[in-house]
Amino acid sequence: MNVLHFVNAFFSDSAHWHGYDGIPGRLLEHVQYTLMALGLAAAVGLPVGLLTGHTGRGGNAVAFVATAARALPSFGLLVLIAVAVGIGLLPVMIPLVVLAIPPILVTTYEAVRSVDPSPVDAARGMGMRESGILFRVELPVALPLVLSGLRSAAIQVVSTATIAAYVSLGGLGRYIIDGLYQRDYEKVVGGATLVALMALVTLAVFWAAGRLAVSPGVRRR
Amino acid sequence: MNGFFDIPSDLDNTYFGLIGLHLREALLPVLAGLLAALPLAQLCVRFRWLYPPVLGVTTVFYAIPSLAVFVVLIDYTGQTELTVMIPLAVYSLVVLVPAIVDGVRSVPEETLAASTAMGFGPVRRYLQVQLPIAVPAILAGLRVAVSASISLVSVGALIGNQGALGNLLADAQKYGRPELAVNSVLTTAVLAVLCDALLVLARNLLTPWLPRGKRQRPKEAAARPAPKEAAAR
Numbered sequence: 001m002n003v004l005h006f007v008n009a010f011f012s013d014s015a016h017w018h019g020y021d022g023i024p025g026r027l028l029e030h031v032q033y034t035l036m037a038l039g040l041a042a043a044v045g046l047p048v049g050l051l052t053g054h055t056g057r058g059g060n061a062v063a064f065v066a067t068a069a070r071a072l073p074s075f076g077l078l079v080l081i082a083v084a085v086g087i088g089l090l091p092v093m094i095p096l097v098v099l100a101i102p103p104i105l106v107t108t109y110e111a112v113r114s115v116d117p118s119p120v121d122a123a124r125g126m127g128m129r130e131s132g133i134l135f136r137v138e139l140p141v142a143l144p145l146v147l148s149g150l151r152s153a154a155i156q157v158v159s160t161a162t163i164a165a166y167v168s169l170g171g172l173g174r175y176i177i178d179g180l181y182q183r184d185y186e187k188v189v190g191g192a193t194l195v196a197l198m199a200l201v202t203l204a205v206f207w208a209a210g211r212l213a214v215s216p217g218v219r220r221r
Numbered sequence: 222m223n224g225f226f227d228i229p230s231d232l233d234n235t236y237f238g239l240i241g242l243h244l245r246e247a248l249l250p251v252l253a254g255l256l257a258a259l260p261l262a263q264l265c266v267r268f269r270w271l272y273p274p275v276l277g278v279t280t281v282f283y284a285i286p287s288l289a290v291f292v293v294l295i296d297y298t299g300q301t302e303l304t305v306m307i308p309l310a311v312y313s314l315v316v317l318v319p320a321i322v323d324g325v326r327s328v329p330e331e332t333l334a335a336s337t338a339m340g341f342g343p344v345r346r347y348l349q350v351q352l353p354i355a356v357p358a359i360l361a362g363l364r365v366a367v368s369a370s371i372s373l374v375s376v377g378a379l380i381g382n383q384g385a386l387g388n389l390l391a392d393a394q395k396y397g398r399p400e401l402a403v404n405s406v407l408t409t410a411v412l413a414v415l416c417d418a419l420l421v422l423a424r425n426l427l428t429p430w431l432p433r434g435k436r437q438r439p440k441e442a443a444a445r446p447a448p449k450e451a452a453a454r
Contacts, residue, residue, distance in 0.1 A: 003293065070365070071413030073372035076406040079390040083399045155284050162286040166379075176289045180379065185293065192289030199284025
């Protein structure tokens with residue numbers, strides 16, 4: 001009667017591998033929610049972070065937005081929006097995006113701002129335009145940190161996307177919520193294991209992305 | 222809004238009682254996480270090879286959804302506050318360990334050498350030199366941990382009224398009173414902002430030597446350690 005026993009029972013039950021409540025389908029839904037939320041958050045956080053980091057202005061605004069977004073409780077926001085606008089994808093996406101923006105925004109801002117000023121000055125002295133400085137000097141140097149911000153946002157979203165099941169959507173949270181109400185520990189533990197595995201895969205993806213995208217000269221430091 | 226502060230009787234608590242409960246359920250785990258993170262981080266600083274595996278294991282812990290941990294823990298600790306507090310303590314630990322490690326590591330070599338030359342032993346050097354210099358980094362980690370903890374307590378509502386202010390969310394649905402959900406979200410957010418402000422104040426009081434009010438010049442910024450939010454998790 002331990003956790004491993006439940007994990008084993010969950011994964012060896014073939015009923016969990018087929019149909020609309022099967023692991024492949026739920027996994028796909030979970031990946032969809034995660035990518036959608038992360039994409040939306042990155043679409044907001046990255047440009048704002050790059051711009052504020054490059055100009056060095058708006059640091060206080062960035063800190064304020066991050067503090068406010070962190071203060072909003074994900075689960076409370078989910079229930080509140082679900083009560084207000086009804087069940088659907090919107091009540092899930094808003095809390096997830098709010099959750100993912102602070103790490104992306106703050107890290108990008110800090111990463112660009114803390115780039116060594118001498119290559120930036122050199123680039124400016126060589127006559128590079130501001131956009132060139134940002135994308136060809138600052139961004140490559142800041143990339144490892146920018147990626148780490150995206151990574152921590154991704155991990156949090158993977159873990160928190162489970163709440164989608166609370167408003168009757170799918171995803172791996174389905175197993176956890178259903179297991180809770182059915183008093184079926186096997187399901188809960190199985191679902192949690194899948195989420196943890198997905199987090200590990202996320203880490204691996206970001207590690208690989210770092211290897212591919214970060215210039216060797218920056219990586220060696 | 223009518224009945225905004227009219228707490229349903231099934232919660233068996235007043236509005237301010239819920240706030241107190243929420244703060245206790247959120248902050249005690251952070252404290253426990255901090256007390257566990259300090260020695261663990263020191264080990265990671267001391268033995269460098271230990272840090273990557275510790276970081277990996279704690280990141281996986283962090284990815285396990287709180288609700289799943291709550292449900293599994295019910296078997297051992299029952300439907301109590303402790304069930305909510307244990308995972309929150311673990312999450313805090315995960316956020317705090319990298320923050321402390323990076324903070325302590327960012328202490329310049331010459332500062333350490335100077336303190337050694339002044340006759341500081343390892344313990345005194347840690348308490349009087351390394352920790353104070355690491356305070357901004359540690360406090361940055363604490364800010365993230367406290368906000369996350371305050372936000373996550375609400376999920377405890379799902380395991381049977383263990384979510385303090387989060388219980389209002391469940392009641393909002395049960396009794397069809399959306400104003401209770403608004404109340405819960407707003408109060409939780411205000412608590413998080415207030416705690417955050419207190420931590421910023423504490424940081425400013427603890428590090429009187431840092432420049433205040435002005436943006437640091439780029440040179441200083443470059444010398445600064447990596448942002449803590451990135452390193453966390």
